[in-house]
Amino acid sequence: MSEFGNMMVATALPEIFLALSGMALLIFGVFRGNAGTRLVCWGTVGALAICAFLLLGMDWSRIVAFNGMFLLDQFTGFMKLFVLIGLILALTISVRYLEQERFSRFEYPVLILFAGIGMMIMISANSLLSMYMGLELQSLSLYVLAAIRRDHVKSAEAGLKYFVLGALASGMLLFGASLIYGYTGSLDFDVIASAISTGTSVPVILFGLVFILAALAFKISAVPFHMWTPDVYEGAPTSVTALFAIVPKIAAMALLIRVLFGPFGNMIDDWQQIVWFLSAASMIVGAFAALTQNNIKRLMAYSSIGNMGYALIGIVAGTQEGIGAVIVYLVLYMVMSAGIFGVILGMRRGGIAVEDIRDLSGLSRTNPMMAYAMALLMFSISGIPPLAGFFGKLLIFKAAIASGFYVLAVLGVLASVVGAYYYLRIIKVMFFDEPADALDGQSFFSRRAVVLLSVVFVLLFILSPDALVHTSFNAASSLFLK
Amino acid sequence: MIDFPILSLMTALPLAGAFFIFFIRGSEEIVARNARYTALYTSIFTFALALYMLARFDGGLADFQFSERYNWFPSLGISYHMGVDGISVFFVALSAFLTPLCILASWESIKSRVKEYMIAFLVLETMMIGTFCALDAVLFYVFFEAVLIPMFIIIGVWGGARRVYSSFKFFLYTLLGSVLMLLALLTLYFQTGTTDIPTLIENPVARDLQMWLWLAFFASFAVKMPMWPVHTWLPDAHVEAPTAGSVILAGVLLKMGGYGFLRFSLPMLPEASAYFSEMVYWLSVIAIIYASLVALVQEDMKKLIAYSSVAHMGFVTLGIFTATTQGIQGGIFQMISHGVISAALFLVVGVVYDRLHTREISRYGGLVKNMPKFATIFMILMLGSVGLPGTSGFVGEFLTLIGAFKANNMIAFLATSGVILGAIYMLVLYKRVVFGAQINKDAAKMPDLNPREIAIFIPLVVLVIFLGIFPNFVLDRMAPSVAKLQAQYNAGLYTEQGLESTDHPEVLINE
Numbered sequence: 001m002s003e004f005g006n007m008m009v010a011t012a013l014p015e016i017f018l019a020l021s022g023m024a025l026l027i028f029g030v031f032r033g034n035a036g037t038r039l040v041c042w043g044t045v046g047a048l049a050i051c052a053f054l055l056l057g058m059d060w061s062r063i064v065a066f067n068g069m070f071l072l073d074q075f076t077g078f079m080k081l082f083v084l085i086g087l088i089l090a091l092t093i094s095v096r097y098l099e100q101e102r103f104s105r106f107e108y109p110v111l112i113l114f115a116g117i118g119m120m121i122m123i124s125a126n127s128l129l130s131m132y133m134g135l136e137l138q139s140l141s142l143y144v145l146a147a148i149r150r151d152h153v154k155s156a157e158a159g160l161k162y163f164v165l166g167a168l169a170s171g172m173l174l175f176g177a178s179l180i181y182g183y184t185g186s187l188d189f190d191v192i193a194s195a196i197s198t199g200t201s202v203p204v205i206l207f208g209l210v211f212i213l214a215a216l217a218f219k220i221s222a223v224p225f226h227m228w229t230p231d232v233y234e235g236a237p238t239s240v241t242a243l244f245a246i247v248p249k250i251a252a253m254a255l256l257i258r259v260l261f262g263p264f265g266n267m268i269d270d271w272q273q274i275v276w277f278l279s280a281a282s283m284i285v286g287a288f289a290a291l292t293q294n295n296i297k298r299l300m301a302y303s304s305i306g307n308m309g310y311a312l313i314g315i316v317a318g319t320q321e322g323i324g325a326v327i328v329y330l331v332l333y334m335v336m337s338a339g340i341f342g343v344i345l346g347m348r349r350g351g352i353a354v355e356d357i358r359d360l361s362g363l364s365r366t367n368p369m370m371a372y373a374m375a376l377l378m379f380s381i382s383g384i385p386p387l388a389g390f391f392g393k394l395l396i397f398k399a400a401i402a403s404g405f406y407v408l409a410v411l412g413v414l415a416s417v418v419g420a421y422y423y424l425r426i427i428k429v430m431f432f433d434e435p436a437d438a439l440d441g442q443s444f445f446s447r448r449a450v451v452l453l454s455v456v457f458v459l460l461f462i463l464s465p466d467a468l469v470h471t472s473f474n475a476a477s478s479l480f481l482k
Numbered sequence: 483m484i485d486f487p488i489l490s491l492m493t494a495l496p497l498a499g500a501f502f503i504f505f506i507r508g509s510e511e512i513v514a515r516n517a518r519y520t521a522l523y524t525s526i527f528t529f530a531l532a533l534y535m536l537a538r539f540d541g542g543l544a545d546f547q548f549s550e551r552y553n554w555f556p557s558l559g560i561s562y563h564m565g566v567d568g569i570s571v572f573f574v575a576l577s578a579f580l581t582p583l584c585i586l587a588s589w590e591s592i593k594s595r596v597k598e599y600m601i602a603f604l605v606l607e608t609m610m611i612g613t614f615c616a617l618d619a620v621l622f623y624v625f626f627e628a629v630l631i632p633m634f635i636i637i638g639v640w641g642g643a644r645r646v647y648s649s650f651k652f653f654l655y656t657l658l659g660s661v662l663m664l665l666a667l668l669t670l671y672f673q674t675g676t677t678d679i680p681t682l683i684e685n686p687v688a689r690d691l692q693m694w695l696w697l698a699f700f701a702s703f704a705v706k707m708p709m710w711p712v713h714t715w716l717p718d719a720h721v722e723a724p725t726a727g728s729v730i731l732a733g734v735l736l737k738m739g740g741y742g743f744l745r746f747s748l749p750m751l752p753e754a755s756a757y758f759s760e761m762v763y764w765l766s767v768i769a770i771i772y773a774s775l776v777a778l779v780q781e782d783m784k785k786l787i788a789y790s791s792v793a794h795m796g797f798v799t800l801g802i803f804t805a806t807t808q809g810i811q812g813g814i815f816q817m818i819s820h821g822v823i824s825a826a827l828f829l830v831v832g833v834v835y836d837r838l839h840t841r842e843i844s845r846y847g848g849l850v851k852n853m854p855k856f857a858t859i860f861m862i863l864m865l866g867s868v869g870l871p872g873t874s875g876f877v878g879e880f881l882t883l884i885g886a887f888k889a890n891n892m893i894a895f896l897a898t899s900g901v902i903l904g905a906i907y908m909l910v911l912y913k914r915v916v917f918g919a920q921i922n923k924d925a926a927k928m929p930d931l932n933p934r935e936i937a938i939f940i941p942l943v944v945l946v947i948f949l950g951i952f953p954n955f956v957l958d959r960m961a962p963s964v965a966k967l968q969a970q971y972n973a974g975l976y977t978e979q980g981l982e983s984t985d986h987p988e989v990l991i992n993e
Contacts, residue, residue, distance in 0.1 A: 364598075379631055384657075385624040394620070394664070398558075401668045409668075413661035420657055424634070424650060432638045432646050462624070470557045 011065035011072050014054045014080070015120050021047035022113045029106030037104040041095045044109035045088055048116065052084040062478065064126060068188045071126035074478035075323075078471065079254040080120045082331055086247040087116045089338040089450055094239030096444040097345050101237065101353060103149050111148075112243065115141035119251035123258070128177040128187040131255065135173070135219070139166050142248060146236040158235025165228045169218035176211025179204055180263070192263035209264055213274055216259065219252035220308045221301075223281035230293075233301035238353060241297050242341035245304050250330050253311060257323060260315060261479045268318050275316050280411050282309030287418035296344055296357050299422060300337075303381065306419055307333050313396050313412055317403040320480050324473035325395035331468060332392040332461075336381045339454025342447050343374045348440045357426060362435025370439075371430045373455045380458045382423040383416050388461035395469065487550045489564040489615045492531050492578065493608055499524030500604040503597055514596035518589060521600035525582040525607060532578035539571050541959035544966035546617060546680065547571075554621075560677050563617040568963030569744055569814060570614045572956060573737055576821045577610040579941075580733045584726035586938050587829055591725060591836050592640060599640060603726070606632040610734050614741060619667045619677040622745075626738060627660050633727070633735065641722040648715075648722035655715040659705035663742075666698035670750070683749040686974045696754030699747050706739030709762075709799055710769035713792045720788035721841070725832030728784065732791050733825035737817045740798045744814070748805065749967055752974030755803065762803040763886075763893045769796035770900035777907040783831045783841045786911055787824060790867060793900055794820045800897055801882030805971055809885020810964050811957055816878025818956060819949060823866045823875055826942040830860050833935055834915075837928040843911065848920035853930045857916045859939045864912045866946040868905045874949035877957075 009016065025047070029040045060077040064070070091112055098104040118138030125131035143166060147159020181187055183204045184195035196205055218225040233241045260271055286306020293299040311333070314326035347354050364371035380387035393416065400409040461468075503517045539547060546565030554562040566574055585603060592599050609632070612625035630653055638649035671677050673687050687695070705712045716736075720728045748755050770793045777789035794816065801813030833856060834849070835841055850857040866873035869880075879901060886894035920926035931939070949956065 365595075384631060385627045390624070390627075394668075397665060398668045398671070401665065402672050406665075406669075409665050410662075413665060414658075417654060417658045417661060421650070421654060424653060427634075428638060428646055428650070431635065432649070466555050466557055469555070473557060 008065040008070075011058075011063050012070055012124075013058070014051045015117055015124075017054055018047060018051045018113060018117050018120070021050075022110055022117065025113065026107075026110050029110060032106070034105055037098060037106045037108065038095060040106045041091060041098075041109040044113050045091055047113065048084050048088050048091070052081055052088075055081055055084065062481070064190075066130075068190065069127045069130040070121075070124050071189075072124060074475045076124045076254070076258070078327065078475035079123050079250065082334065083116065083119050083123065083247055083251050083254075086250060086334045086338070087112060087243075089334075090239075090243040090246045090341075093242060093338065093342045093345055093447045093450045095446055097237075097239045097353075097447075100348070100351075101149075101239075103237065105148065108145070108148060111141045111145050115145070115248070119248065122251050123254045125255065125258070126189045126262075128181065128189075128192075131259070132170075132173065132177065135255070136170060138248060138251065139170065139219075142244070145240045145243065146232055148240065149237055152237075154235040155237060158232045161228055161235075162232045165218070169215040169225070172211045172218075173215035176208040176213075176215065179208035179211065183208070189258075189262045193265055196264070197266050205267070206270060209267060209271060210274065212259060213256075213271065213278075216252060216256045217278055220249050220256065220312075221282075221305050222278040222308055222312060223285040223305060226282065226285065226305045229305055230289075230298045230301040233304075234295055234298045238297065238341070238345055238355065241300070242337070242345060245300055245337045245341060246334055249304065249308060250334060253308070253326065253330055257315060257326065257479065261323070272316055272318060275312055276405070276408060279309050279312035279316055280408060282306060282312065283412055283415040284309075287415040287422075290419070290422045293422070294357055296347075296355050296360075296426070299357065299426075300340065300344070303419070303422075304337075306415065307381075309415070310393065310396055310412060313400050313405070313408055316405055316408060317399040319399060319403055320473065320476045321395075321402060322399035323476035323479060324469070325392075325399045327472035327475055328395050328469055329392035331472070332388050333381075335454050335457050336377050336389060339373065339377045339451050339458070340381070342451035342454065343370055343377070346370065346439070346443050346447060346451075349437060351440065354439075357429055359436060359439070360426065360429050361433045363430040363439065365435050366438035370443075370451075373451050374430060375427045376455055376458055378423040378426050382420040384420070386462045388458040391461065391465050391469075487548075487564075488531060488535050489548050489566065489574075489611075490550055492528055492535070492574070493564075493612045493615060495528050495531070496524055496581070496604040496607040496611075500601045500608075503601050503604070506597060517597040517600040518585070521585045521604055522582060524604060525578070525585055528607065528611075529578040529582055532575045535566075536571065536575055539566070539568075539959065541568065542962060544568070544962035549617070554618075558677075559675070560620045561618055562621060563678060564615045564621075565617045566615055567966075568960035569967070570741065572814070572818050572960070573614040573734070573741055574611055576737070576818055577607060577614065577734045579945075580729060580821070580825055581607045581610075583825070583829070583938050583942070584729050586934065587729065587832060588724065588726045589934060591832065595639065599636070602632040602636050603730075606636070606730060610730075610738075613738055617679045619670065619679055619682065619746075622679070623660070623664055623667060626742075627657075629735060629738070630656055633731070636727045637719060637723045640724040640727070643722070644718070645722045648718040651715045652719040655705055655712070659702035659712075662698040663702035666695045669695060669698075679745065683970055686750060686752060689753050692751040692754035693757065696747060696751045696758060699742065699751070700758070703739040703742040703747065704765075706742065707736060707795050707799060708739070708792060709765050709795070710772055710792065711765075713769065713773070716792060717785050717788040720791075720828075721782060721784045725828060725835065728788075728828040728832075729825040732787070732828055733821040736791065736795060737821055740795070740802065740813065740817050743799070743802050744810070744967065748802065748810075749970040749974075752971045755805070755971070756975055759803040759805070759889075762799055763890060766796040766800035766803075767893055767896045767900075769793060770800075770897050771903065774900050774903035774907060778903070778910070780907075781843055783834075783843055783911065783915070784828065785841075786843075786907065787827050787831065790904065790907065791820070791824050793904060794824070794867075796900070797879055797882045797897065800893070801885050804882075804885040804889040805968060806885040806888050807964060807968060808881045809889070810967065811960060812878050812881025812883075812885055814960055814964070815874075815949075815953065815956060816882055819866070819874035819878045819946070822942055822945050822949070823863055823873075826863045826939065826946070827867060829938060829942070830856075830863060833931065834925075834928065838925060843914050845922055846915045846925045847918045847922060848916075848926065849928070850916045851920060852926055852928060855931045855936065859931070859943055860912065860916060862943050862946065864908050866950070868908050869901055872947065872950045874946050874953070876950060877953040 121134030149155035290302035314322040380389035549565035616622035773792035780786035801809040869875040
């Protein structure tokens with residue numbers, strides 16, 4: 001644990017760089033005022049990109065720094081990289097949206113950047129303390145983002161709701177952490193892991209585990225801790241919703257995996273049944289509750305609940321293969337969400353953003369390219385081959401079957417059929433229905449580029465699925481090296 | 483053998499055509515015309531390749547031919563493995579044969595969004611050919627399931643009044659069956675460590691597991707087939723789909739179910755197939771009789787033919803699960819024959835629908851007077867569907883019934899009554915549409931077939947008669963593969979069952 005100063009700092013170089021550039025951008029923003037928002041946005045994208053390259057340039061063999069608080073290995077490195085890419089995508093599709101909706105505040109990109117630092121610390125956390133710190137940095141930034149349109153009732157409500165429930169979850173996390181600390185006498189993940197390696201389940205530890213799990217389930221919006229998701233998704237400005245859908249869940253899922261396979265790796269029999277339930281409930285609720293939604297943002301909220309349910313199957317499997325499948329699933333989900341929200345952000349009529357599914361009526365005739373893109377993404381996210389989304393589901397179900405979780409797999413595929421219905425409904429509205437008033441044709445290059453990228457990825461993934469899968473399985477392997 | 487990857491070429495070619503059509507720009511009229519011609523030429527060229535493949539296919543071999551294998555998904559051990567044997571080669575040819583006819587049949591009747599329509603059909607062709615060529619279970623699943631996307635669009639965009647309901651029903655029914663099959667495939671993969679179909683066939687899994695897997699496969703293939711009682715999507719889909727959509731649906735898509743039984747259920751899960759065969763017989767017989775009776779009272783021509791498809795597919799499942807040489811060969815032959823005849827019958831309906839825009843039987847009558855050519859062609863096809871000797875329909879039904887008599891007399895007796903019912907509903911249909919007084923003035927004024935329509939029907943009619951007179955052209959080529967399939971099936975029964983092999987004595991007696 002006692003590495004020297006230089007070495008320790010270098011491990012967190014990307015995070016430090018990001019924090020410094022965040023401050024610089026903040027100062028720049030203060031001097032330029034809201035007129036400089038676009039510049040700050042692109043500056044943030046640049047900083048995130050540089051950060052990603054810094055991360056790529058580092059050696060991802062297991063290094064523990066800052067007195068055991070901070071960890072970098074294959075898994076954390078890979079997940080952080082994807083969080084950074086997700087942030088870049090989310091910011092790219094929303095730059096122009098801020099101006100169109102006239103809430104172009106320079107704090108917006110900077111808050112995203114700070115949320116990003118929080119996520120990276122969260123993923124790299126190797127102690128209960130740094131975990132909490134990262135989680136809170138992320139959450140607080142996101143609370144503010146949800147409420148960034150102060151003059152908008154819905155946005156303020158979303159922010160408040162998110163904050164109150166999020167604070168409750170943080171409370172549970174702290175309570176659970178204190179129980180763990182009380183029993184093991186340490187905050188360090190590695191020490192906790194060895195303290196409960198006996199395999200006997202101690203009630204106190206179990207309580208602590210349950211509370212921590214509940215808090216993390218809140219962050220990934222797994223049922224029954226999902227109630228905030230539809231309201232926050234609907235109320236927050238669409239660009240923020242896009243961010244919520246694309247990035248924080250990857251980070252929270254990575255943390256969940258780290259916690260379950262790190263400190264609580266020996267309690268797999270105990271948490272497996274809890275996660276089993278979270279997974280099954282999320283898939284079912286996500287599928288059925290989405291059936292009656294008319295607001296596309298609410299629909300995507302339930303879709304994300306369902307998708308987290310599928311991803312959790314891989315955790316339940318409890319194998320390296322399962323975690324690899326989760327990573328692939330999350331990456332594909334991230335890319336597809338970015339594309340879908342790219343389209344949703346472009347839904348405007350007469351200069352006003354619309355978000356009802358019916359507003360897409362007949363889009364295939366008024367704006368065919370947008371309709372094709374959306375249709376392909378919808379087929380993909382419902383898991384129809386040959387599109388990318390299918391391979392995520394394939395790997396997840398394969399992992400479940402290899403570990404003998406047949407019931408969960410059957411529940412999963414049945415839920416995916418129900419889910420297919422509401423994704424198809426969007427295609428139906430776009431292709432089968434008579435055109436409504438045309439949506440505004442104007443579209444910005446940055447957003448279109450992300451949508452195009454996402455569609456091309458979804459279409460061509462089949463040609464070389466192995467690249468991503470191989471890398472993900474490698475990343476997953478580091479969790480099982482002890 | 484052929485020294486270039488013909489199967490991949492046939493699979494990729496329509497996709498390339500679709501890609502070109504996607505980039506056609508210009509005024510609506512020019513786009514439509516160019517899209518039509520590009521689609522037609524692409525599909526004709528694909529069909530030419532299919533003919534070449536048939537010509538070079540060695541009918542004496544039971545093995546997979548024209549095999550191709552590339553690493554596709556090495557970390558999971560899934561490869562891109564293509565090949566055809568005597569069973570699948572005809573389905574590939576059938577898909578390639580029907581697609582150009584479909585495009586030709588839609589030449590004038592599809593007026594809106596021609597470009598998208600042609601793209602959908604070419605993509606569909608790729609997926610169909612891929613399904614029959616795939617020799618890797620995951621690859622098969624990818625193609626099998628991907629068919630849903632273009633078909634959903636075809637029914638939903640260019641369909642009739644209730645198209646939305648029908649397209650959703652079609653999609654969700656089929657998807658529900660397929661996802662269960664996916665789990666079965668993954669279980670097989672987990673048990674044997676491979677998704678390579680030829681390898682899977684040679685390594686049967688334990689008996690108890692076979693039962694579950696068989697049911698999962700059955701869920702998928704029975705829906706696709708479709709078997710009673712999961713056939714209800716078919717009449718809806720057929721009625722609402724545009725003519726060419728119905729043609730492909732009846733001609734090729736239904737055959738994927740039968741092909742699946744032959745490729746997966748029978749050879750990979752022989753014991754379960756034997757165990758459940760009794761159930762399949764009864765479901766088949768119910769389908770044959772029930773669907774025929776329902777067909778009798780239909781007022782909508784397309785619905786009538788849709789129910790007749792359900793009945794004819796009943797013969798197929800009956801034949802396949804007798805696991806006798808005649809039964810399996812008859813089942814395959816019946817599928818090919820039905821692929822041609824029912825496709826042609828839907829085109830017949832399309833001809834009169836294009837003129838009068840109704841499918842109601844009572845709106846027609848006496849067409850023989852103003853449409854003699856049409857009446858002749860319709861008659862040949864109708865008799866083929868009835869199963870008149872000399873047409874392809876006869877061979878398939880006859881062989882499956884022989885197979886059925888070997889397996890179970892009662893079942894065979896009931897199935898034979900379906901042949902009579904089939905003759906009744908088809909003759910009644912023909913009588914009401916073609917003969918009788920010309921009550922409806924607008925129907926009496928309809929012009930006879932134009933040259934384009936005749937060009938579509940001639941190959942179909944010729945094929946119906948050719949296959950009826952020279953069935954051995956097909957039967958000889960499939961015989962080695964069918965024999966191999968039977969050998970695998972029986973080997974599975976012997977090795978696993980051991981002493982308690984008296985469960986299904988009839989299967990063993992055949993050899």
